[in-house]
Amino acid sequence: MFHRVAIVGLGLIGSSIGLAIHTANSAQQIMGYDSDKHVAHHARKIGAIDQSCTTLADTVRGAEFVILATSLSPIRSFFQDIAAVALPGTVVTDVASTKAQVISWAEEYLPASVFFLGGHPILRKDTYDNEPATASLFKNCVYCLTPTKRTSSIALDKVMQLIEILDARVRFLEPVEHDGLVAGVNQLPIVISAILMNTVAESPSWQDAAIVAEKSMQDMTRMTNNDPEVYRDICLTNSEALSRWLSEYIRELNSFRNQLILHDSNLTQTFLKSKKLHEQWQAMQDAN
Amino acid sequence: MFHRVAIVGLGLIGSSIGLAIHTANSAQQIMGYDSDKHVAHHARKIGAIDQSCTTLADTVRGAEFVILATSLSPIRSFFQDIAAVALPGTVVTDVASTKAQVISWAEEYLPASVFFLGGHPILRKDTYDNEPATASLFKNCVYCLTPTKRTSSIALDKVMQLIEILDARVRFLEPVEHDGLVAGVNQLPIVISAILMNTVAESPSWQDAAIVAEKSMQDMTRMTNNDPEVYRDICLTNSEALSRWLSEYIRELNSFRNQLILHDSNLTQTFLKSKKLHEQWQAMQDAN
Secondary structure: OEEEEEEEOOOHHHHHHHHHHHHOOOEEEEEEEOOOHHHHHHHHHOOOOOEEOOOHHHHHOOOOEEEEOOOOOOHHHHHHHHHHHOOOOOEEEEOOOOOHHHHHHHHHHOOOOOEEEEEEEOOOOOHHHOOOOOOOOOOOOEEEEOOOOOOOHHHHHHHHHHHHHHOOEEEEOOHHHHHHHHHHHHHHHHHHHHHHHHHHHOOOOHHHHHHOOOHHHHHHHHHHOOOHHHHHHHHHHOHHHHHHHHHHHHHHHHHHHHHHHOOOHHHHHHHHHHHHHHHHHHHHHHHO | OEEEEEEEOOOHHHHHHHHHHHHOOOEEEEEEEOOOHHHHHHHHHOOOOOEEOOOHHHHHOOOOEEEEOOOOOOHHHHHHHHHHHOOOOOEEEEOOOOOHHHHHHHHHHOOOOOEEEEEEEOOOOOHHHOOOOOOOOOOOOEEEEOOOOOOOHHHHHHHHHHHHHHOOEEEEOOHHHHHHHHHHHHHHHHHHHHHHHHHHHOOOOHHHHHHOOOHHHHHHHHHHOOOHHHHHHHHHHOHHHHHHHHHHHHHHHHHHHHHHHOOOHHHHHHHHHHHHHHHHHHHHHHHO
């Protein structure tokens, strides 16, 4: 049982964490903060938090456990604010999808008496789908934790307690390893999708092309409907890994394009391979 | 009312056309052919066709209207077979997603007494989704027709009758214009998706990366689950237009990658633009 929890950022992830903690009767009090008053009001209304605060300092003051459920960019200044008010022994965690940068900010701004451990829950829903918050959002989901040599066991215990409440499955990864993996599998698709949308829709023929677009174009561009600054932050805080993946991707595209120009029927291999890899991936998921 | 219709290829599109014609009581008899006996049997069972034939010649013989609802590559030899048995005045159409190549095959192999007009219905469902055939599949869908100077009004009348039965909306396009549009909006996504799957899943870290993959990777690779030879044929019959789109796409990716390496926060523009273009596209669709 937590005494007082502070949840900063009350979107899908923050509100669902609050609902899960309440459903499990695992906190005496949950304080909440969101820069958007309407979002904070809604979180209070659905019972994700007990009380909404108007400043980060009020939210965090007296909390034993601070959960930062925001996008990346505000986290840096949140650490500075937390440093000013947090009690010794407070545990801080986050849910951002890039970890090395957040850890370096934590090491720079948080005092030694405040314990940080970075996390990244892998959802089956996407924040851009406008799904409602639910206590079961994280059920059976993988929840990545990226401890370092400096991580306190106090932080580890508290975040593991949270993961148990969420009914998620913990996965430990080195921060840099985590960032390399998500750069390929989650961040490369963001770039691919945005640039597909721009390439096709900025062409002079777009008005006519839109009429003949099949469902695949929808599937491939759905994720453009998200906050551009969230995407910018993801890219800039993980630029090295992401640019490596982009280089590899561009290399493969160029090689396919050369086959296409030569009318090389070996290009079937690309589609045979992707079908097989996709089927194997589906089988892996079904087995889990 | 058609006297006798021949449907060649009894998958989602062919069977749905048969069901729509039957539902509208618009044919005395529908003959059907599929190289897969089970598929043909199923089409007969659900009432999409009246009779299943074991050869293309038997299917087409005596038909006034032949609908080729197959993928691209068999169409060439179908034209040769049709030429041998079709009555003078027979109208032939197809549904393949590349048109200039099919038209040039028709001009090469069909006699002057057999009238061809190429078509391409734009579905809201995808064939790789394994959806069941339905008479209403084409309702309100755009149905592209690509007549040329050599197209007979007899062919145009008959295909327009079909489009009316399907409750689709006709759209006339020059064959080369059609192929340029679909290359960007429908065929470029096929290549992007396959190469994303291969780039990520052929990396040594894939087993670990798969565990942290979010829903976006699913959305972006769903279309790899289709017949590789269908994709090969699409690429090889429309290679010029597709390679132009690929070049433009690769150029945009390279430019983004350079911004990323320079930590240029202007890369936000890419995501701002794609979000806005996507929203405008959604609004266009909602207005239709």
